[in-house]
Each structure stands twice: as structure tokens, then as C-alpha cells.
Amino acid sequence: MKEQLYTLSIYTENNVGLLNRISAIFQRRKINIESINSSISEIEGITRWSIVVEVSEEQIRKIIGQIEKQVEVIRAYYHTDEETIYQESCLFKIKSDLLFEDRQIQNIIKESNARIVTVNREFFVLEKSGRKSEVELLYRELKSFGIMQFVRSGRIAVTKEELKISTLLKAVTA
Amino acid sequence: MNFNLTMEAQLVHKKSTEASTEHLSGSEAVVKCLLAEGVDTLYGYPGGAIMPVYDELYKYQGKLNHVLTRHEQGATHSAQGYARISGKVGVCIATSGPGATNLITGIADAQIDSTPMVCITGQVGSHLLGSDAFQETDIIGISTPVTKWNYQITKASEIPEVFAKAFYIAKSGRPGPVLIDITKDAQFEMFDFEYKKCTKVRSYKPVPNTEYDSIEKAALLINQAQKPLVVWGQGVILSEAEEQLKAVIEKAGIPSAWTILGASAIPTEHPLNVGMVGMHGNYAPNKLTNECDVLIAIGMRFDDRVTGNLETYAKQAKVIHFEIDPAEVDKNVKTNVAVLGDAKRSLEKLLPLLEQKSHLEWLNQFEKLYQIEYNKVIANDLHPTKKGLTMGEVLKEINTQTKGQAAIVSDVGQHQMIACRYANFNVTKSNITSGGLGTMGFALPAAIGAKMAAPQRDVVAIIGDGGYQMTIQELGTIFQTGVAVKIVVLNNDFLGMVRQWQQLFFDKRYASTELVNPDFITIAKGYHIEAKRVTKREELATSVKEMMDHDGAFFLEVCVEKEGNVFPMIPTGASVSDIRLE
Numbered sequence: 001m002k003e004q005l006y007t008l009s010i011y012t013e014n015n016v017g018l019l020n021r022i023s024a025i026f027q028r029r030k031i032n033i034e035s036i037n038s039s040i041s042e043i044e045g046i047t048r049w050s051i052v053v054e055v056s057e058e059q060i061r062k063i064i065g066q067i068e069k070q071v072e073v074i075r076a077y078y079h080t081d082e083e084t085i086y087q088e089s090c091l092f093k094i095k096s097d098l099l100f101e102d103r104q105i106q107n108i109i110k111e112s113n114a115r116i117v118t119v120n121r122e123f124f125v126l127e128k129s130g131r132k133s134e135v136e137l138l139y140r141e142l143k144s145f146g147i148m149q150f151v152r153s154g155r156i157a158v159t160k161e162e163l164k165i166s167t168l169l170k171a172v173t174a
Numbered sequence: 175m176n177f178n179l180t181m182e183a184q185l186v187h188k189k190s191t192e193a194s195t196e197h198l199s200g201s202e203a204v205v206k207c208l209l210a211e212g213v214d215t216l217y218g219y220p221g222g223a224i225m226p227v228y229d230e231l232y233k234y235q236g237k238l239n240h241v242l243t244r245h246e247q248g249a250t251h252s253a254q255g256y257a258r259i260s261g262k263v264g265v266c267i268a269t270s271g272p273g274a275t276n277l278i279t280g281i282a283d284a285q286i287d288s289t290p291m292v293c294i295t296g297q298v299g300s301h302l303l304g305s306d307a308f309q310e311t312d313i314i315g316i317s318t319p320v321t322k323w324n325y326q327i328t329k330a331s332e333i334p335e336v337f338a339k340a341f342y343i344a345k346s347g348r349p350g351p352v353l354i355d356i357t358k359d360a361q362f363e364m365f366d367f368e369y370k371k372c373t374k375v376r377s378y379k380p381v382p383n384t385e386y387d388s389i390e391k392a393a394l395l396i397n398q399a400q401k402p403l404v405v406w407g408q409g410v411i412l413s414e415a416e417e418q419l420k421a422v423i424e425k426a427g428i429p430s431a432w433t434i435l436g437a438s439a440i441p442t443e444h445p446l447n448v449g450m451v452g453m454h455g456n457y458a459p460n461k462l463t464n465e466c467d468v469l470i471a472i473g474m475r476f477d478d479r480v481t482g483n484l485e486t487y488a489k490q491a492k493v494i495h496f497e498i499d500p501a502e503v504d505k506n507v508k509t510n511v512a513v514l515g516d517a518k519r520s521l522e523k524l525l526p527l528l529e530q531k532s533h534l535e536w537l538n539q540f541e542k543l544y545q546i547e548y549n550k551v552i553a554n555d556l557h558p559t560k561k562g563l564t565m566g567e568v569l570k571e572i573n574t575q576t577k578g579q580a581a582i583v584s585d586v587g588q589h590q591m592i593a594c595r596y597a598n599f600n601v602t603k604s605n606i607t608s609g610g611l612g613t614m615g616f617a618l619p620a621a622i623g624a625k626m627a628a629p630q631r632d633v634v635a636i637i638g639d640g641g642y643q644m645t646i647q648e649l650g651t652i653f654q655t656g657v658a659v660k661i662v663v664l665n666n667d668f669l670g671m672v673r674q675w676q677q678l679f680f681d682k683r684y685a686s687t688e689l690v691n692p693d694f695i696t697i698a699k700g701y702h703i704e705a706k707r708v709t710k711r712e713e714l715a716t717s718v719k720e721m722m723d724h725d726g727a728f729f730l731e732v733c734v735e736k737e738g739n740v741f742p743m744i745p746t747g748a749s750v751s752d753i754r755l756e
Contacts, residue, residue, distance in 0.1 A: 013377050017314055017324070024319045065501030071323045071343055074377045169376070 001056035005034070006078045007086060007157045008064070010049040011041060011165050013072040022049065022073075025066045031055055035088075035154030043166060046074065052155050075168060079159055086157035090135045091117070092126040092142055093149035099124050105145055112138045123148060195368045200330030201226035201361040204294065205234050207337035210369045213265050215239045215256065215626055217249035217619075221269025222309060224296030226361035241626070241655060244647035246273050248619035250280020251645070254289050255623030258606045259581055259631075261414070263344050264623065267294040271309030274355070275316065279613055281351045282320040286610030287435060288408060290349035292340050293317075300328040300357040313355050322350030330363035338372035347380025348499045349412060382500050384515030386523070391511045392494045393527035395468050401536045402428045403459070403466035403491075405451055405480075408435035408609075409473015409498060415518035416440065416602050419472065422521050427532035429540050431459035433474045435609045438599035442578065448540045452480040453744045454591040457551075458543035460742070460750045463488050465539075472496040473517045476506035477610065486749035496520050550755040551741050556596065562735030563711060565589050565664045569596040571718045572634055572662070580632035581606060581624055585617035585641035588670035591740045593636040601631075615644030621659040622651055632660065632722065639665040639691055649701040652727045660721050661698075661729045666736050667691055674739045698729035705729040 012018055019038065026033050034052040041048035055063070060078045067076040096119060098105050109116065114128040128138050135152060198206065204227050208216065218240060220228045231240045243249040246268040253264030264284075268277055274295040284291045298307040314326050323343045325336050333356070340352040396402055410419050416439045423430045423440075429448045432439065440447050449456030451463065463469065469491040474480070481487045484506060495502075495509040496517050503512040513520050555566030569592055572580065578598030584590040584607040599605060606624055608616040621635035642663050652659060673687040698705035704724055708717045708731065721728040742753045 016326070017318065020315055020318050028319065062501070062505055065503075065505070069499065069501045071375065071378045 001058050003054050003056050005052060005054050005081060006060045007081070007084055007155060008049070008051040008053070008060075008067070008076060008078050009157065009159065009163065010051065010067060010076040011043075011074040012047045012049065013074070014045065014047045015072050018047075018070075018072055021070055022051075022067060025063060026053065029059070029063070031059070031063075037154040037156055039156070043169060046165075046169070050154065050156050075163075075165055077159070077163060079157070083161065084157040084159050086131070086155050087129050088132055088135055088153055088155050089127065089129045090139075090150065090152040092128070092138075092147055093123050094126065094142065094145065094147060096120065096122055096124050098145050102145065105142070108138070108141050112141070114138060195366045197364060198367040199226065199230075199361065200327075200333055200356065200363050200365065201230045203330060203333045203365070203367045204337070204356070204361070205230045205238060206367060207334060207369060208265065209234075209237060210371070211263070211337070211341045213238065213263070215241060216265040216267055217241045217243050217252040217256075217623065218267030219243060219246050219249060219269070219273060221273045221296065223270035223298055223358050224267060224273070224294075224361075226358065227267065227294070227296065227356075240267075241622070241651065243619060243622075244650045245645065246276035247279050247615065248622075248645055248648045248651065250277050250284070250291070250293065251613075251616050251619035252623035252626075252651075253291050253293075254280060254284055254616075255583060255606055255620030256627040257284075257289050257291055257623075258620070259603050259624040259633075260627040261412075261603065262627070263290040263292055263341055265292050265294070269296045269309065270298055270313070271311045273309075274311055274313040277353075278316060278320065279611075281317055281353065283608050283611040283613045283616065284351040285320045285322065287608065288349050288412060289351065290344040291351040292344050293351060293353045295353065295355045296361070297326065297355045297357045299359045301359070303357070313353065317353045320351070321353050324353040324355070326355040326357070327360050328357045330360050330365040333360070334367060334369045335372075338370060339375060342372035343375065343378065381498060381516050382514040384513060384520055384523070388511055388513045389520060389523050390527060392470070392513055393524055395492055395494060395511060396426055396428070396470065397529045397531075399468035401462075401466045401533065402426065402468045402470060403462060404428045404430035404470045404472060405433065405459070405463070405474055406430060406436045406439060406472040407433040407474025409496070409517050410436060410439045411603055413473065413498070413517040415473070415521050418518050418521035418525065420444070421525055422528065425525060425530055426528045427537070428470065429459075429462075429533070429537050431456070433477070433480055433609075434594050434607065435605070436474060437594055437597075437605035438602050441600045442598045443600075446537070449544075450594060451750075452477075453482070454595065454740050454742065456544070456595070457547035457742050457753060457755065458540040460744065460753045461543055462539060464490065464749070464751045466491050468492045468494065470494045470496070471507075472521070473498070475499075475502045478506075481506060482744045482748055482750045482752075486751065547742065547755065555592070560735075562738070563708070563714065563732060564738060565592040565734050566596050567711070568662065568664060568714065568718070568732050568734070569593060569636070571714050573598040574715075575718050575722045576632050576634065580604070580634045581628065583607065583617045583621040583624055583633060583635045585635075585637040586612045586614045587638045587641060588666075588674065588738070588740045589636050589638045589664040591671075592664075614641035617641065618645045618661065619648045619651070621661070622648060622655070622657050625657050625659045626655075634660045634662060636662050636664065638670060639663055639667060639689055639694075640669040642694075646697065649698065649703060653701040653703060656726060658726045661727070662721075663694060663729070663731045664734050665691065665694070665731055666734050666738065668736060670738070671740070673737070677737070677739070679745070694729070694731045703727050703729050705731070707731045707733065709733045
């Protein structure tokens, strides 16, 4: 079966050890996690995980079943890229001289819609949010000038369709 | 909407009228929790980080029976045996570090065989966590993939809620093992204790909703079927749906086969019981899996040892799957109708929708294939004419002596397959064996737990000479507690199943499978256990009788033929249709 990128949205309790429990489900099947992010969600006290993996649909269905089986998982969903609005964020640390001396780099920053977070004598920090391809394009463009440090976040995504998680929670806590 | 995430909020308590507060230490609270959950026996081994709890066990010894096993692995298997025969939650306890890691095999076994178990481990003081302190190990991290749930307690005040939750999770839905790790300071800490049973965890749905529609669809398929076949598993036993299953198959006249863990749910001699499926199961149900038109799976999970090659498994059949765990549906075999929920309730709802039928011609096909298996395999196993003793005739003798009323606890290997194939089961929850994990060393300690949970019953452990030596030290537990288990070692001086594979698939290169064994009789006698060795057929019946008649524990070694094989057999990766008789 064809493998493709899937984004998982998992709603869970906020408990120690749950990361281990969820990542073990992938590790056991020798599936590499492309990115993983954990944050608060729209519901107070509930954690939302965004995990990106490249697998077949059959695999992802079974994985969702295994994740939902965990006691502290409230609900798990999987989506294709088309079903979500997703973003990544990255930071570049670059020598300040370049910013002042090289016109080209200024153009790149302008065209890429990147934001300068801070500037000092030695370095400046550039922040760019967007899809992975946009982030990668900027990376390639800046690489020739010398990047002192680079970091990119995991994907975060919201779905176009409603996730009925609040209704579900109301039902179980009622 | 405010969702408060404290432990209290996760537990929706039943109103308890008797709830009163006492000022206790964490360790005394642990004992109080166990008593509140109705625990009467627990299995374990003391050590530094769990000593405060042991001190309380000492004080409460009249109310709570602690059984000192000779190894923590033995404690887990005893707890499993206890749970499997009684349906109650098995409990075991160990110290931190090696005590905790020694539990892992039993926990993994309980996880894959859905056995309700609560394991308690001591942990170093919370100020030492992560410092590589003496006997510190990350047991939460280690046990995560093999537990249904686990939790580390660092404050005494967490104890009541966590224990209540642990017992609820272990037993409800698809059961499984839960581990609670308690730091030593939490055991000493004083707090106001109050216990309330847990009846709900908001993120956990133990039994999925059953769509009535799915039951109607299942009934329609069954009513239309010409050649229906039921394959039931342990789910029937776990939900105590034995009577419901019997009513369903009798009404619809369905030949019914069982997985290894489903054994004993319906008596062996029931006319619709057509035997065991799987690698060493019976010829007819394996062959006819690929000829039935509707396959009704009940509380089973299509393990690879049951299905053989999935590409050629029951492809002609419509598949109905009665299952409590949604993750099992379509995991291995695609279903046409999935009936989620508890087997007992689902079968109760199914029964009135079924038409009275008897598929005599179809049932006759099972009989015909049984005759082939009987002539080729069973006759030689049960009524051998050659000199060497067979494992099968030992089982036949045990059946005779126990009238099929005993609980059979088997280990892993050839003797296990023989025990499951030939034991007569007239009582449910009577086949206690390590199915999913295949843990050698399981039987001896599991038999201890089983006999303690059901002291009125005969408990016979059937063990190979290999597996016996993996937990042989539990003879010490038997001697110390006086538990009257019957131990039968079928000794062929080989790791028989591996040797069989070496013979069939590795050109008889018997790599490290021949055992040079000690004098098992002397060892048993060293533990003051009555012991006898049988080497001749003439001695078998009287020796088995002597064992069963004996008041206490008894060790019987039967020296069987060295290179006997277990057939039928579906070679790994082959189709169930390609089951071999020789």
C-alpha cells in the first residue's frame, strides 16, 4: 500500500509518561516519527499532540486504534495534508555584517515574508513560519551566506472539519 | 466548560456511605487499598525499597495472605494463575531495581493474554529519582509497552485514587496488567486515608457501544449460512459468556472451534465442539476454516498461530467478529460485520434473532476429518503400541483420573500442545497456559496461584523438562506453603518443540536442544515433596492415581519417548489448508 504523510491529532490527559507510551507504539513497528509536538488544546487541561509520520493508510488506521486504546488518550484522529491547515516555524541565526553589507540577503528576507526577531552587533535572528517547502526554500537561499544556527519546529495543524472532541468530553464527564 | 485535571476529577466516585478518614502511613494505606478491593492473596518478594509495605503485611497477615515466591517472575505467574482460574485480579509485589525488572516477563505475558493483574513495586526515595541510586531502575519506562496502565506514586495522598484506578483498569474491558511504582518516602509519609472504588475514568472507555444494527447483520449472515463455523477465544471466558455461547451454537447448530486460550469455555465432549484451531490444532477445524461460508469469531484476535498465512485464510468466508477491543477489528483479518462490545451481552442479544438450525451434513464433514486425524495421529498418541511412552497417553490417564474436572496448567512447548489437544475440560477457566507470549517457566508458579484461588479443585501442572528448570525454584514456595499442586513433568531430555522444528526444517541439526538433566526426584524430595518417576506404560495408571489420591503436592516425572513429534502441524507461513498430519 502507498505510503504518504499523515498528521495525527491526539487529545490526551496531561500526564507524565504518556509521551513514552505513545512513541512506543511507533517504535515497536519501526516507524520513524517525522515530527512531534505537544501543546495545550482548545479545551482547558487537555493536551493536544500533533505527530507526522509517513505510512500507509492501513498502518495509520491500526496505529490510531492502538493509540486510542491507551487509557489516558481521549481521542486520536489522522488526516492527510489536504484535510488540514498546517504550519511549521523555524529560526535562523546569521552574522549581522551580512544584513548590513549584502543587499541580496535583505531582498531574500523581504520576499520570504520572514520576520527579524532580534538584531545585535554580532548576529540577527530570523523567524519564518510556513509549510515545510517554504521553510526549506529559505534555508537553501540563506545557506550560501552562512547560517550560524538553524532550528525548525514540528508541524502543527488544525483540521478543516470540526473535531467533536468537546462534545465527546462532555458526554464522558457527564 | 472547565475540565479540572486533578486525580479526583479523573475518577467519578460512587457515593460511599462508609467512607471515613483515617490517619495512616502510605504503606498501611497500600494494604488497606488491597483489602478494600477484596484481595485475599498476593505474591511477592521483599527488598529494601518495599520494606515499609512488607512491615504492614506483617501486621495484617491474618487478613491478607502474602506468598513468598522464590523469584519475582514466579510471583507474577502465580498472580496470573490466580487470576485466570478465578477471574479476579491477581496481585504481586516486588522491590525496586532487579525486583521490578524480574516482573517484566510475567507482565508481558499478562498483557498479551489479557490477564487482570496489579503489580506493586517499591522505588527509591523521590529525592533520589534519576540519581542512579542503589537498586534504582526506571520501571515506569521499562514497563510502559507491556502494561495497560502504569503510574509512579511519589506522595502518599495519591495512593487511594491510584490503587482504585489500577484495579478498575486491570479488570474492566479487555483486562490487562497495571503497575504501580511507589517511592519509599511515599510509603512512610502519613496522610488522611479514605478509599473510594473507581467506576469511571473519563479518557477510558472499557467497553465500546454495541450497535444493535451489527447484531442484526450478524444474525442475518448466520441464518443464511450453509456452512457456519464459530471460532471462540478467551474473550468468552473473560466476559463469562459460556452459557450464552452454548445457547447460540446449539440453537443455530454451528460447529465451534476454540483458540488455545478459549479452551474449556465449552466442554470438550460437547457435540458441537470440533476442537482447537491453530498451528497444532485439530485437522478438521483448520481445514474447514477455508471451506466455511460464514466465520464467526468471538472474543479472539486472529493470532498468527491461529491463522497461518493470512493471504489464504478464510478468504471464501464472510467474517463476523465479536470483539471488545476496537483495535482488534480488521487488525489481521478483514471483517464483514464487527460486533463491538462485551461478548456476553452481544450473544444474549443475538440469540433471539437466530433461527433454529442443524447443519448435519456440514458437521459430518468435521467428523470425517476427525476420523482421518484420529487414524493418523490421535490413535498413536493416546493408544500407542510402540514401546516409548507418549505425552498423549499421560494426558489420557489424567483425564481418566480427574474425570475432566481438573484445571490443567501447562508450560510452553510440545507438552503444552498435547495438553491443550487432549485434556478433557468439563469446567470453564480450566486451561491455564501462556498462549501469546509463550513463556517457558510459566506453569509451576501459575499452578501455585491457581490452586490457591481454587483450593477445592484439582490443579495439575503439565510441564516439559526444559520449562520446569526455568522456575524450578518455586518448589520452595510449594514446600513452604503446602499448596497441593500436582506436578507432571513430561521428560524427553530435549527442548522438544525446538528439536521438532530442527528435525523438520533444519535437517536434524539439534543445536543446543538436548538437555542433560538432573535427578528430578532427588530435587523434589529435597523440597520434601512426594515424588515418583514413571518409565514404563504399566506403571502409568497407578502412578497418576497415586498422585491424584495423595493429599498434598506431588511430583510425577514421566519419561516419554525422546523424539516424539506433535502433529497435526501448520508450518510457519503455510495456509491452514496445508495442515500436515505427519
